Amino acid sequence: MxxxxxxxxxxxxxxxxxxxxxxxxxxxxxxxxxxxxxxxxxxxxxxxxxxxxxxxxxxxxxDNFGTVITQGQYFTGLRNSLLVAIPVVLGVLILGSMAAWTFARTSSRWLRGAYYVMALSIVLPPAIVPTVVLLTRAGLTGSELGYILALLGTRVGVIVFLTTGYIRALPIDFEEAAQIDGANRWQVYWHIILPLLRPILFTAAIMTVINVWNDFLFALYMIKGAANATLPLTLYNFANAGQYGVRWNLVFAHVILTSLPLLIAYIVLQKRILSGLTEGGVTG
Structure with a gap:
């Protein structure tokens, strides 16, 4: 006993x-x-x-939070951050999961090489200057569209890396059965693959939102004008606007408000986040 x-x-x-x-x-x-x-x-x-x-x-x-909202362009930054984060997250999840499905089911050496190149982008630092040069030649520098495209290109590698291993662990029987019934590749992806990827994609979406929401370097070089500034840029501009040094009470209040949407999302969705991490770890 x-x-x-x-x-x-x-x-x-x-x-x-x-x-x-x-x-x-x-x-x-x-x-x-x-x-x-x-x-x-x-x-x-x-x-x-x-x-x-x-x-x-x-x-x-x-006084502090009121000053940040009225003088710190908080709602302008919040709107711009949402306009950037939503399309980037959706685009990264869709494009990344499609590419991961192809990489997971292929036997081509060229596609496997492309997978390793995309996975390598996770550890390599983003090339900001060449990206700015390319956007300038394309006429997209200083625009939200150029900024969104840059974030898509630099963040999709993480999604590909996460979901490729997840898909490789999934049985291929459902896909073959759907193809036998006459489904094309888009229908197989939309009705079979995407629902199976829901747990890992939910976790990947949270990771991408945090990364995009807090992005500063790309925004600093690629966004022009206070009207297009995201929350990190409005915080930076607000912190450097004082004539007699940094007003730390207002800077701290701005940081709290900048982090508040992510904090609320985490509190509301924490069970889904933890379950997604658990299912992803077990299945992958």
């Missing part, structure tokens, strides 16, 4: 140790920076000039 208790108690102990280790890692690297960011966004300019972990002596929540 004691042996059974000892054996069953080991997983519980291991689980508790795992949670303790995760908490020890998360507190200094995640919780504490977020707390400093949040609490200093509530302070006055003089208090926030030297950021600390203490609560403010004088609260300025409405």
């Amino acid at each position: 004691s042996n059974i208790t000892w054996v069953t108690g080991r997983p519980r102990l291991a689980g508790r140790v795992r949670y303790v280790v995760l908490a020890i890692v998360a507190i200094p690297w995640v919780v504490l920076p977020f707390w400093i960011l949040l609490v200093n966004s509530f302070k006055t300019e003089s208090e926030a000039s030297t950021p600390s972990v203490w609560l403010p002596q004088h609260w300025a929540v409405l």
